[in-house]
Amino acid sequence: MSWSDKEPMISVRNVHKSFGDFEVLKGVSFDVMKGEVICIIGPSGSGKSTLIRCINALNDINEGSILVEGQEVNDPKLNKLELRKKVGMVFQQYNLFPHKTALENVMMAPIRVLKEDKKEVEARARALIKKVRLEGKENAYPGELSGGQQQRVAIARSLAMKPDVMLFDEVTAALDPETVGEVLITIKELAEEGMTCILVTHEMGFAREVADQVYFTDKGLIVEHGAPETFFENAKDPRTKQFLSQIL
Amino acid sequence: MSWSDKEPMISVRNVHKSFGDFEVLKGVSFDVMKGEVICIIGPSGSGKSTLIRCINALNDINEGSILVEGQEVNDPKLNKLELRKKVGMVFQQYNLFPHKTALENVMMAPIRVLKEDKKEVEARARALIKKVRLEGKENAYPGELSGGQQQRVAIARSLAMKPDVMLFDEVTAALDPETVGEVLITIKELAEEGMTCILVTHEMGFAREVADQVYFTDKGLIVEHGAPETFFENAKDPRTKQFLSQIL
Amino acid sequence: MDDLYEWFRDFYHTTGINLPFIYDSYDRDRMIDGFLTTVELSVICLFLSVVIGIIGAWLQGSAFTWTRRIVSGYIQLFRNTPPLVQLYFFYFAIGSALPRVETEWGGQAPMLSSFAWAVISLSFFAGAFNVEIFRSGIESVPKSTVEAAESLGFSRLQIYWDVTLPLALRVVLPSLNNNLVNLVKTTTLAYAIAVPEMLYVSAQIWSDNVNVPEMMIFLLIAYFVLVGILVWGMNRWERALKIPGFGS
Amino acid sequence: LAQADALDDIKAAGVIKVGVKADYKPYGFLDPSGAIIGLEPDLAQDVADRLGVKVEFVPVVSSNRMQFLEQGKIDLMIATMTDRPDRREVVLIPDPNYYSSGTNVLALKKFGLKSWEDLRGKPVCGIQGAFYNKKTGEEYGADIVAFKGTAEAYAALKQGSCVAFVYDDSAIVAKTKEPEFADYEMPLPTIDDAPWGLAVQLGQTAFADFMSKTIIDWHKTGKILELETKWGVPNTPFAKAMHDKYK
Amino acid sequence: MTQPPLSQPPSGKKTDMAVMLPFKQKSYERFRIELKPWHGVLLAMVCFFTTTYGYATTGPEVDSILTVMLRWIPLLLKGFLFNILISVLSMAVGTAVGTMLGLAQISLIGPVRHSSWFVTQFFRNAPWLVLLFFAMYLLPFEFNIGGITIPFPDWVKAIIGLSLPVMANVSEVVRGAVLSLPSGQWEAAESLAYTRRQTLWLIILPQCVKRMLPPWMNLYSILTMATVLAFIVGVPEVMTLTGRALAAEGERTDLLAPFYSFVLFLFFIYCYPIARWTVYLESKFAVKN
Numbered sequence A, B: 001m002s003w004s005d006k007e008p009m010i011s012v013r014n015v016h017k018s019f020g021d022f023e024v025l026k027g028v029s030f031d032v033m034k035g036e037v038i039c040i041i042g043p044s045g046s047g048k049s050t051l052i053r054c055i056n057a058l059n060d061i062n063e064g065s066i067l068v069e070g071q072e073v074n075d076p077k078l079n080k081l082e083l084r085k086k087v088g089m090v091f092q093q094y095n096l097f098p099h100k101t102a103l104e105n106v107m108m109a110p111i112r113v114l115k116e117d118k119k120e121v122e123a124r125a126r127a128l129i130k131k132v133r134l135e136g137k138e139n140a141y142p143g144e145l146s147g148g149q150q151q152r153v154a155i156a157r158s159l160a161m162k163p164d165v166m167l168f169d170e171v172t173a174a175l176d177p178e179t180v181g182e183v184l185i186t187i188k189e190l191a192e193e194g195m196t197c198i199l200v201t202h203e204m205g206f207a208r209e210v211a212d213q214v215y216f217t218d219k220g221l222i223v224e225h226g227a228p229e230t231f232f233e234n235a236k237d238p239r240t241k242q243f244l245s246q247i248l
Numbered sequence C: 001m002d003d004l005y006e007w008f009r010d011f012y013h014t015t016g017i018n019l020p021f022i023y024d025s026y027d028r029d030r031m032i033d034g035f036l037t038t039v040e041l042s043v044i045c046l047f048l049s050v051v052i053g054i055i056g057a058w059l060q061g062s063a064f065t066w067t068r069r070i071v072s073g074y075i076q077l078f079r080n081t082p083p084l085v086q087l088y089f090f091y092f093a094i095g096s097a098l099p100r101v102e103t104e105w106g107g108q109a110p111m112l113s114s115f116a117w118a119v120i121s122l123s124f125f126a127g128a129f130n131v132e133i134f135r136s137g138i139e140s141v142p143k144s145t146v147e148a149a150e151s152l153g154f155s156r157l158q159i160y161w162d163v164t165l166p167l168a169l170r171v172v173l174p175s176l177n178n179n180l181v182n183l184v185k186t187t188t189l190a191y192a193i194a195v196p197e198m199l200y201v202s203a204q205i206w207s208d209n210v211n212v213p214e215m216m217i218f219l220l221i222a223y224f225v226l227v228g229i230l231v232w233g234m235n236r237w238e239r240a241l242k243i244p245g246f247g248s
Numbered sequence D: 001l002a003q004a005d006a007l008d009d010i011k012a013a014g015v016i017k018v019g020v021k022a023d024y025k026p027y028g029f030l031d032p033s034g035a036i037i038g039l040e041p042d043l044a045q046d047v048a049d050r051l052g053v054k055v056e057f058v059p060v061v062s063s064n065r066m067q068f069l070e071q072g073k074i075d076l077m078i079a080t081m082t083d084r085p086d087r088r089e090v091v092l093i094p095d096p097n098y099y100s101s102g103t104n105v106l107a108l109k110k111f112g113l114k115s116w117e118d119l120r121g122k123p124v125c126g127i128q129g130a131f132y133n134k135k136t137g138e139e140y141g142a143d144i145v146a147f148k149g150t151a152e153a154y155a156a157l158k159q160g161s162c163v164a165f166v167y168d169d170s171a172i173v174a175k176t177k178e179p180e181f182a183d184y185e186m187p188l189p190t191i192d193d194a195p196w197g198l199a200v201q202l203g204q205t206a207f208a209d210f211m212s213k214t215i216i217d218w219h220k221t222g223k224i225l226e227l228e229t230k231w232g233v234p235n236t237p238f239a240k241a242m243h244d245k246y247k
Numbered sequence E: 001m002t003q004p005p006l007s008q009p010p011s012g013k014k015t016d017m018a019v020m021l022p023f024k025q026k027s028y029e030r031f032r033i034e035l036k037p038w039h040g041v042l043l044a045m046v047c048f049f050t051t052t053y054g055y056a057t058t059g060p061e062v063d064s065i066l067t068v069m070l071r072w073i074p075l076l077l078k079g080f081l082f083n084i085l086i087s088v089l090s091m092a093v094g095t096a097v098g099t100m101l102g103l104a105q106i107s108l109i110g111p112v113r114h115s116s117w118f119v120t121q122f123f124r125n126a127p128w129l130v131l132l133f134f135a136m137y138l139l140p141f142e143f144n145i146g147g148i149t150i151p152f153p154d155w156v157k158a159i160i161g162l163s164l165p166v167m168a169n170v171s172e173v174v175r176g177a178v179l180s181l182p183s184g185q186w187e188a189a190e191s192l193a194y195t196r197r198q199t200l201w202l203i204i205l206p207q208c209v210k211r212m213l214p215p216w217m218n219l220y221s222i223l224t225m226a227t228v229l230a231f232i233v234g235v236p237e238v239m240t241l242t243g244r245a246l247a248a249e250g251e252r253t254d255l256l257a258p259f260y261s262f263v264l265f266l267f268f269i270y271c272y273p274i275a276r277w278t279v280y281l282e283s284k285f286a287v288k289n
């Protein structure tokens, strides 16, 4: 394969996506280099979730191209399973498997999908659970965990697949400020370890602290982007300005 | 009735409330004068919602007393209907009636409960909908409104009963920053018009701008309170400090 | 018309496919009666069973323990015993214990005919299920919506009629649909107490003519049409009740 | 399927399956142990004895007895079936007939029924699958209300749901003798005095011949009369006539 | 680290309409407290005895109702055992075939999906009694495959006739349970690179079992009650035997009420515990999720 570290890890080029007559994405382009952390912010309904679902091939696209490590995601011949081994995703609603304990949730995919050795996976899974600071909750079922704890199990579950890229979709939207803090610390640590991350978030404070690039979407387009310092202080686009001014 | 404007509009005295064995409120006291706006902040589960539900007699209390305009809320002989004409409540989840249009939602209670004249109510309802800046959405069903719009219909619905006091329970928790802005402007206008308001909120920015008093609750007690300036800048209690430090 | 009948008679002689309910005037008349009886029985039972369901569900929420006990007892007794045996029991055991009335042919007949007993028995049978269906629908109306109504001062009956029931109805429509389809199918049981409905007439015809397969296929088609009409009607109703953003 | 010789099959199997009624006292009914007894089961037992095989009773009702025979579920049917030409198209009925009864009604004496026409427009109880239902309905205009079993029909009659119960006259005669039915009578002229036929599958001529001989023997020896007495039925004119004829 | 208790567990699906919260069926809590099993037994007994004595107008020369009942009860119980046997076997057959049919209904292959949908609807919408008639008249009494004769006695026909609607209903239960899982579960599994088959067997079906159990048991209870329809086929089940017993007792009309209430009673004591167990499972699973 011709892809090298020098090229973008993820390259989104002029992506269009419609649901029926309704065009959600109207030509979105951006690149993410290996180890970069980008945040996507924007009003509700602007297509943020749709965009990152396309990167993971959960939605297909109508036009344009998405390359992950040089591989076209929208290629019908693409082996989606291979793609998903490379790209991990954490959902806003966690989507843990409720019939499995925290540890089993984390271990299941590596064992069943990657066919890895059970012992090895278990060691890794326990390490991951420790990493997301959930020691002692290994045998708890999702129903017995608080929202923030579930969210962290979901992160560990994705990490167990050793992905190259992690996608986070508004992982903190439904949590109270304290729990938000816990989850964000976990993500920050990942970013510091050099994981390539794409985050959709409403937490401006977090975007400011951790992102290499901030993208602002509105009505299916990227309206403005930049490094957090310049983005938050000197937004040029009127729409962005208006949005940021609303934040108290 | 012996109550006069000089006395507290709402007087909460040593209120205790348990669910089974679990004591949610452990002796809460505070006063609200006519036209005052107070904000209650605090971590999840600290009993904020329970407290304001008690004021509206949606929950009964185990000990203490709650006076609204000098009337004991916890009196079993109390005419709840009379109380609820005086006290309006807006819920976090809006709780609109999904099978009624925005206008019908606003009109229903005055017509069915107060038995007011339909024409009159309609005129008032339209005025209220205008006040919350929703002209043109009169015939939309809740499902066709964005979260912020639904929240404003909920406010109009309460106002249509011409209450003396309004209770707001985390009315903005699930909204994106822009929509939060819209709702808060509406509440601010109400406050300026002299409505007595009690708000439970996570929006510190708003609390700072609009509140006459801020109360911080933790584990069923009011831990600290004060005017917003002093409260946010010079919190003394360690728990309050920790909570405030979490906010990014 | 007569030619058509003759054609079917010839059809029998040439092909051996015997459809006497088309060419034989006596069989034709009784089949038309049978069809009408089935329709009449179904429509009356559908209506009554829904009324029983609504009232029963309301009584289930009653404050009087004994009201609830009686409704529960009714439900359990009816849904845990075979409707066929219920029919027998009603018609033969209860029926002959009732006061008698003078008949036009000078006899003393029981007050209720077998048709009336079929109506009663099948309505109560399906009604027992409907009570539970409505009950679960009412449970699925969030407490918060009911509280919203409460906090606007609605009375208990007003809440049930204006808010709970309309919302519950929308939730339970699929299971209600299912139960009503079952009810239409169950009307065949009236055959056992000699209500001349379609199966009864068909059985008479096939014992006179030994043409079981033909009659059987006719019956299946006839019930398909009947059930189809019911399902079509329920779907139209469902669409008419549809409100935006509800049960996508 | 039919053309293998049933007699050989029966002998090879060592058992004959006979369709009889199980809800028609006294011709075929249950005893509390669940065994089927009655006049017709006794006849079936006699057939089995003659063949030197065991007998297996299969309970049938009017609405399914011919299908059972057609399908081969039973080898022989002795189930109160009226011998009618259209039935002879479907099953093979050996001659002579073994029994006979007519159609009549059981009704309250106080109604004073005189002729079949009196039934017009009135509800008349019946048994599902009986051939005279249609005739009573079509020719005399009665509203037939047919039940699955005789118990239900008698109950419906007694509770007043119908003006009369149309049924086999021999059973009605026996019924009017019971104290419970003291107020009832059999008021009409018997119609359709129709012989009963036992039946085998179409094409089983050897078996049918064997049965013909057996039936003649029953009449000759007075077995039918004897069984009537045993099961409490007054000796019927048909049985007496046949006995005289073949004696 | 303090863990603030969540006042509301996150529900599976995000909706703005609170009304669309998943069905929670805790409604039966009330039954559990107020209606004990013996209430039902009591009720049935009352039915039974009032009718028994209500008709105690028998003269001296006939047996009393109680004597008659005692004479026949052993046989009726045997018949009832037959009902249970039929219900168990039909349920087993119907469940096995119905599960396959239900999975076929969510197949990605169009023709498989459509034809299984049609079969399901066909047997779901036909009256049970008609299907039984069908099985009785249109099935041969024995099958001949390559010289081996497979007999189809009545009770087998009854089982076939009853397992057809059971199959169709199970098929719908399976399909409904699979579809009722939040789509997030499919997506989570997909994004973890599970194949469709793995997703179905490892993630979806294990979660469905819980959801399917209550409706499945409900179906069983309905099936059990439907076994009396086997009187059509002439199987010696309890209703058939009741009819014959009444005939053998000379059609005494005063016997109808006690006999039928006895049959009601038998079914009640068998089905009621099942219904209660179903309710218990329902509420148990509802809380867990």
Ligand SMILES: Nc1ncnc2c1ncn2[C@@H]1O[C@H](COP(=O)(O)OP(=O)(O)OP(=O)(O)O)[C@@H](O)[C@H]1O
Pocket (backbone or CB within 6 Å): A019, A022, A024, A042, A043, A044, A045, A046, A047, A048, A049, A050, A051, A170, B176
């Ligand atoms: N399956 C679908 N069918 C039709 N429309 C859809 C579908 N999924 C999303 N949409 C629409 O596409 C638009 C973009 O949705 P998306 O979820 O990407 O928004 P978002 O930016 O993530 O918003 P939020 O901040 O509220 O999560 C919305 O208007 C939504 O209604």
Ligand SMILES: Nc1ncnc2c1ncn2[C@@H]1O[C@H](COP(=O)(O)OP(=O)(O)OP(=O)(O)O)[C@@H](O)[C@H]1O
Pocket (backbone or CB within 6 Å): A176, B019, B022, B024, B042, B043, B044, B045, B046, B047, B048, B049, B050, B051, B170, E005, E006, E007
């Ligand atoms: N009906 C109830 N039965 C039992 N416990 C309850 C009930 N309602 C609330 N609680 C408990 O009481 C505590 C306080 O709940 P409350 O809703 O008042 O918290 P809150 O401060 O409003 O939290 P949040 O910010 O999450 O809304 C919580 O721990 C909750 O679990």
Ligand SMILES: [Mg+2]
Pocket (backbone or CB within 6 Å): A048, A049, A050, A170
């Ligand atoms: Mg989104």
Ligand SMILES: [Mg+2]
Pocket (backbone or CB within 6 Å): B048, B049, B050, B169, B170, E007
């Ligand atoms: Mg709260």
